[in-house]
Amino acid sequence: MPQLIRLELHKLRTVRAPWVLLGLSQLLIVAGVSGLVLSSDTLRTDDAVPAALAHAGLASLFTLVLGITAVAGEYRNRTITDTFLSVPRRSRAVGAKLAAYAVAAAVFAVVNAVTALVATKVWWLAKDVPLDLGGADVWRTIAGCAAWNVAFAVIGVGVGALVRNLTAAVAAALVWIALVEGIVGQLVGDLARWLPFAAGSALGDLPGRAGDLGPVSQLAAAAALAAYAAAFALVAIGTTVRRDVT
Amino acid sequence: MTDGIRLRGLTKRFGAIEAVSDLSFSVPAGRITGFLGPNGAGKTTTLRMLLGLVAPTSGEALIGGRRYQDLEQPRRVVGAAVEAMAAHPGRRAGDHLALLAEPAGASSARIEEVLEQVGLTDARQRRVGSFSLGMRQRLGLASALLGDPAYLVLDEPANGLDPAGMAWLRRLLRDLAAEGRTVLVSSHVLSEVAQTVDDVVIINAGRLRYAGPLAELDSDGRSLEDAFLQLTTS
Numbered sequence: 001m002p003q004l005i006r007l008e009l010h011k012l013r014t015v016r017a018p019w020v021l022l023g024l025s026q027l028l029i030v031a032g033v034s035g036l037v038l039s040s041d042t043l044r045t046d047d048a049v050p051a052a053l054a055h056a057g058l059a060s061l062f063t064l065v066l067g068i069t070a071v072a073g074e075y076r077n078r079t080i081t082d083t084f085l086s087v088p089r090r091s092r093a094v095g096a097k098l099a100a101y102a103v104a105a106a107v108f109a110v111v112n113a114v115t116a117l118v119a120t121k122v123w124w125l126a127k128d129v130p131l132d133l134g135g136a137d138v139w140r141t142i143a144g145c146a147a148w149n150v151a152f153a154v155i156g157v158g159v160g161a162l163v164r165n166l167t168a169a170v171a172a173a174l175v176w177i178a179l180v181e182g183i184v185g186q187l188v189g190d191l192a193r194w195l196p197f198a199a200g201s202a203l204g205d206l207p208g209r210a211g212d213l214g215p216v217s218q219l220a221a222a223a224a225l226a227a228y229a230a231a232f233a234l235v236a237i238g239t240t241v242r243r244d245v246t
Numbered sequence: 247m248t249d250g251i252r253l254r255g256l257t258k259r260f261g262a263i264e265a266v267s268d269l270s271f272s273v274p275a276g277r278i279t280g281f282l283g284p285n286g287a288g289k290t291t292t293l294r295m296l297l298g299l300v301a302p303t304s305g306e307a308l309i310g311g312r313r314y315q316d317l318e319q320p321r322r323v324v325g326a327a328v329e330a331m332a333a334h335p336g337r338r339a340g341d342h343l344a345l346l347a348e349p350a351g352a353s354s355a356r357i358e359e360v361l362e363q364v365g366l367t368d369a370r371q372r373r374v375g376s377f378s379l380g381m382r383q384r385l386g387l388a389s390a391l392l393g394d395p396a397y398l399v400l401d402e403p404a405n406g407l408d409p410a411g412m413a414w415l416r417r418l419l420r421d422l423a424a425e426g427r428t429v430l431v432s433s434h435v436l437s438e439v440a441q442t443v444d445d446v447v448i449i450n451a452g453r454l455r456y457a458g459p460l461a462e463l464d465s466d467g468r469s470l471e472d473a474f475l476q477l478t479t480s
Contacts, residue, residue, distance in 0.1 A: 007348055014341035015334055078332035081299060082389070085326055086349035088298045088315035245299040246291070 001099075004092060008070075008100030017073070021066050022108055025059035026115045032058060033119040043129045049120065050141040050205050056109070056116035057145030057204025060152035063105040064173055067156020070097045071240065072166040080245055090241045098157050098233050105153030109146035116145075137205075144218050145204040151225040152200060158232025161239050199224040250274045250428050251296065251397065255305035258291055264452055265291045268305070271447050271457040273430050275396075278423045280443035280460070281432040284478050288452040289432045290328070293401050297326050309397055321350035325390030328401040330382045335375025339366060339385055342374060343392065350393030360388040365414070379406030387418070397428045404438050416442045436474040450478040 012018050032055035037043065071094070074080040087093040117133065124131040132138075156173065163169035177197050185192030192198060193216045202221035216224075251273035258266040266288040273279045283289050294300040296307040298314035306313065309324055317323050333342050343357045352360075361367045364384040369377070377385065383406050390398060398419075404412055419442055423429050433439045439446075446463060448456040455477040456463065464470045 003348070007345065010348075011345055014338065014345070015336045017336070077334045078329050079334055081329050081332050082346060084299055085297060086321055086346065088317070088320055242301070244294075244301060246294065 001092065001096065004087060004096035005100045005103070007086075008096050009103060012100070012104055017069055018066060018104065021062045022111060025062045025108060025112055028059055028062070029055045029112060029115045030119045033116065033123060037123045037127065043124060043127055046137075049124075049131065049133075049135070050137045052120045052123070053113075053116045053138060053141045054145060054204050055119075056112040056142065057148045057200065059108070059112045060145075060148045060200055060204070061174070061177065063108050063149045063153040064156040064159075065170055066104065066108070067101050067153040067158075068160035068169045068173060069166065070101050070157045070160055071236065072160035072164050072169045075164040076166040084245055091237050094157075094161065094237045094240045098154055098236060101153045101157050102150050105150045106146070108153075109149040112149060113142045113146060116142075140218060141205040144222070147222055148200040148204045148225065151203075151229045152196075154229040155196065155232045158234075158236040161236035194224050196225070196228050199228070249310040251307070251309050251399075251430060252311075253292070253296070253305070253307045256292065256295060256302055256307055257304045258288075258295060258300060258452075259303045266295070266302075266449075267452040269449065269452070269454055270305075271454060273428055273447075274445070275428045276423055276426045277444040278419050278429045278431060278442055280436075280439040280446045281430055281449075282436055282439070282446055282474065282478075283434065283449040283455075285434050287434075287449050287478070289434075289449065290401055291452075292449070293326075293328055293399055293430075293432060296399060297324070297328065299328075319349070319351060319393075321346070321395070322393040323395055324397040324399060325393060325395035326399045327383075327386035327390040327403060328399070330379060330386055330402070330405060333374040333377075333382065333385060336373055338371055338373055339377070340370035342385065343370075343388060346389045347392050352392040352394075356392060356394075360391045363391060363418070364388040380408060380411055383407055384411075387415075395427070398422060398430065400429075400431045402432055402434070404433060404435075412438070436470060440470055448474065448477050 033052045036052050040048065074083055083093055084090060121131060159173050160169050163172055181195050181197050185195055185198065193202065199221045202216040203218055203225055205218065254270050256266055256269040257264070269292060281289055291300060295302045296309070296314065314320055314324060340357065343360070347357050361370055364387050366381065366384055366388060369381065374382065374385065383403055387403060390400065404415055407415060419429055419431065431439060431443065440460065443460055445458065446456065446460050463473045
């Protein structure tokens with residue numbers, strides 16, 4: 001199994017998409033932190049630093065897309081045939097993908113966190129505001145963002161296995177986040193804070209989202225997102241094992 | 247060297263459509279067997295069932311007595327090239343082969359060897375997206391050869407090859423069969439493989455129409471082409 005995970009990571013390293021997604025994540029984080037700073041009256045509030053750092057979690061959009069490429073991308077490029085010829089026991093092949101993409105997302109998470117910290121540091125210096133990165137809030141936010149990054153990659157693998165058309169899968173995932181979750185949220189009332197993006201936001205401590213809907217502790221959000229990830233992992237394996245590759 | 251390939255009562259239904267019906271034939275070792283039929287005859291579906299990619303509705307397809315998915319290290323036993331376009335366009339040819347070499351138990355020296363064998367040594371640093379169809383076919387053959395397999399299953403390998411490439415492919419398959427390997431090659435054009443194959447299996451509309459030596463196909467005085475057309479249009 002470790003050999004199969006290494007093989008999946010090797011596959012990722014030899015194409016450009018993961019590097020592009022990693023680059024875009026950093027752009028998003030820098031733009032997000034800058035936007036927050038430029039639109040704030042003051043950075044001298046308690047939650048300004050976590051709010052800036054939380055943009056590392058928002059980069060989960062890109063780990064989600066990365067995860068979607070795991071299976072849907074292989075169908076698009078027809079490399080899924082070679083994958084299953086190498087590993088005919090498909091549950092092992094998909095299991096290796098789930099693990100490998102979680103590892104890749106963890107690497108994303110580290111880079112995302114560093115970028116968020118550096119961007120925050122630079123802006124606080126520029127605005128001449130003292131910055132304390134030693135607080136519990138800071139590291140809680142960073143850890144939450146990393147967990148969100150990883151969970152969304154695993155969910156993405158499941159989405160891509162379910163909807164094997166890459167374009168449709170990416171579109172469906174982004175439309176869910178941009179539009180559908182909001183609509184569903186209005187329909188389900190209080191339960192809205194447990195929907196995937198809301199749970200991710202709470203986990204990453206992103207203000208102005210889940211926070212408005214009432215208190216969801218970071219741990220509860222982590223549990224919810226872990227449940228989503230587990231469910232989608234099962235979906236990924238279940239849909240892939242029996243399906244004909246024509 | 248090997249036990250050959252054996253299909254018994256292989257059947258595949260996609261909804262109401264029966265793509266392959268009760269197909270039984272054997273592919274002996276040490277010979278080249280052409281797997282022929284018009285477009286849509288069920289060749290690709292049959293080969294995909296043989297390789298565990300498509301689940302048969304009934305029947306079985308065995309390679310040396312075992313199903314593909316039951317082989318311990320399938321890429322060391324079976325070299326398959328079933329899809330010429332099956333490579334990530336952004337990946338370099340050498341990386342593509344390196345990814346397949348690992349499960350095939352092939353060393354980096356072996357990668358060089360097969361690149362040399364298919365004439366792609368100079369293209370190893372190129373991204374596959376820039377390859378012509380003929381080059382992709384050669385890359386597919388290289389990946390099939392990596393594990394030095396006793397069985398070769400090739401779906402339309404001549405598609406996209408120029409005349410020199412065809413002659414090269416013919417020699418390559420001859421050499422492989424002469425080493426005792428089992429070689430199964432599909433095509434929808436009889437003339438493409440007539441100079442290459444020893445035996446032919448002809449199917450039409452998912453059913454077996456002929457299985458036997460090529461030489462006996464035209465035994466009643468008809469041309470090969472006429473015999474093939476008659477078997478596949480009636």
